[in-house]
Amino acid sequence: MAMQDSDPVEEDGAAGQPQRKIIHVDMDAFFASVEQRDNPDLQGKPVAVGGSSGRGVVAAASYEARKFGVRSAMPSVTAKRLCPDLIFVKSRFDAYREASDQIRAIFRHHTDLVEPLSLDEAYLDVTANKLGIASATQVAQMIRQEIRAKTRLTASAGVSYNKFLAKLASDQNKPDGLCVIRPGEGAAFVQTLPIRRFHGVGPRGEEKMARLGIATGADLAAKDPAWLAQNFGSFGEYLYRAARGIDDRPVRANRIRKSVGGERTFSVDRHEPEELRATLADIVDIVWERIERAQARGRTVTLKLKYNDFQLMTRARSLPRNLEGKEEFARISSEILEELLPLPRPIRLMGLTLSNLDRDWEQGEEEVRRRDGKSGQLALF
Template identity: 75%
Template sequence: MGDCLQRTDDEDDADAEAEGLRKIIHVDMDAFFASVEQRDNPELRGKPVAVGGSSGRGVVAAASYEARKFGVKSAMPSVTAKRKCPDLIFVKSRFDAYREVSQQIRAIFRDYTDHVEPLSLDEAYLDVTEDRKGLGSATAIAQDIRRRIREETRLTASAGVSYNKFLAKLASDQNKPDGICVIRPGQGAGFVQSLPIRRFHGVGPKAEEKMKRLGIETGADLAAKDLAWLTAHFGSFGEYLFRAARAVDLRPVRANRMRKSVGGERTFGEDQSEDGELRETLDRIVDIVWERIERAGAKGRTVTLKLKYNDFTLHTRAKSVAQLVADKATFAAMARELLEEELPLPRPIRLMGLTLSNLEGVVPKDRRPPDAQLSLL
């Protein structure tokens, strides 16, 4: 469990109550899709497994911990994953199975609190400020949830416990897999400032590279910069970084948060401008985003293509249809049509993204029935 658990559960709750703080748990299933496949197929246990397509243009949707040791990770092209791990076993995704397990897990969550905010099939925030079962502390609640998940699904989950969402999510990743980390009142800023900057949510490879050029490698380096400096170098993102470095997050757990769009984007290591290269990139993004659409159970009418040029100007083009986008082929065709209308590009781009929006009939994420028929990552 690392060094996160340093004091008693009673001290944990007494401090939180004295300071009027919330008690937040972030639960994150361990290598969820791959773990379900290994659970259901004993021949896969202990072996490097990737969920996703193995074809030339396939993308890894999830990787087992055995595969991650070789550097295989989600959103990686399958050919790259196979090169990193020659013994990698590819299995096709089974979203019906993943959704069924996800519903089991959410039912467990709701035994402890009505304040559940799912982020995807395999993770969620819980506000357990009210101790419904009288277990005595948020830490004890998290431990009991993890026990029940193991017993009822034969899968493992990691949990982070703290007084806000930002810290709870960081903590859940601290002792993976099958671990727990508790960040108590008074410990948040110190914990955050001890982390490498890449652990901050929203800091991707490009942002990390820029920060390192500016001398920022840890949370402590970030905390040493004032708001004006961060805003000058990072725009509105600087405000988030200023708060994050001080472990400040006032967002509540939203049990009925409605999704407005589903999408994804890719920032290139080198600017792209060749038509063929752009079409191939678009196909990879379609694969990734469609998987997110399926996970979210989203149905929408508008597809938006986002392009960021090498001068950082942003251009978007959207297309809407009367009928809901019901399958991947339709989504891909709309995306390709949008790109073709832009070719040839006036200058190279550094980012491409796709989004499905104008959503209808999306049930709040924690209230979907287990047998929901989801036509549409």
């Protein structure tokens, strides 16, 4: 959908309340773009942030690299095979956080209702914004212009009347794009999308839906709630609402994160023990990097597995104290997995989280937010 000049959200919401005006801002290839900005020799070239050897994993890829199929969380050896000229650079989280702080300050100039999802994306509720601008589209344009001027980076934005649609819209015209979905247009917009664009539908979910005759949002919207519940369990309720562009979630500022984690959905199911051990080692690297970036401390490690029939299984182990470091995190994760091997059937997803976070750390995060004028969940990539 092309960018609209007029505001998409002038209608009244339920019960006579003003219609929400939500913006989702998503930086374009954030980590890689920061590296290209700071090193002119990298501009216009395929760049991957991450380790280049052994069990290295791509943390982020430039758009030049994405043209070859390089994606985040991809093993570096695979990325190099897809793009032989790929340039690997080590991550510099201080630089990414500095840029993220600049971007958050721009958000705060317009509204205090900011819900960060990561260092590089956030929801903003601009229904009643600080500058009194009636048009959410105009606010989004101003934010993108300010980000470019102050950080020399580009951002894409989606504007709509709920979070689900705003996030879909921000991805519609990437990179450096703006898309608006007006009230009354949400259901029609969603029904044109391939089912893979729905949050929570991975490669295997897409395959299952294809077997059931579902390829687009329109196909999904044609199914009744009972059919969706029978085939997708509790996930069916989300699918029913999403297919109609319905999302009542508010933008939540000042939310304290209760865990730090990450997961990978595989394009091909995995079952062999050695393959599972190698996969776990990759996820340990990714998640521990996030833990260190967040400066989190916690006592509980949880392993999450999703079998190829979509059954979810989790196993957790808690210590009477905080984990001492990555080696202990890796050891406990490995012990949990070993207790489950051999698995009864292949899995399509594996994830790890650290929870039971230190209360002093949580309170410290809240104090940082008050002191710096920031809010939202922990900024994790």
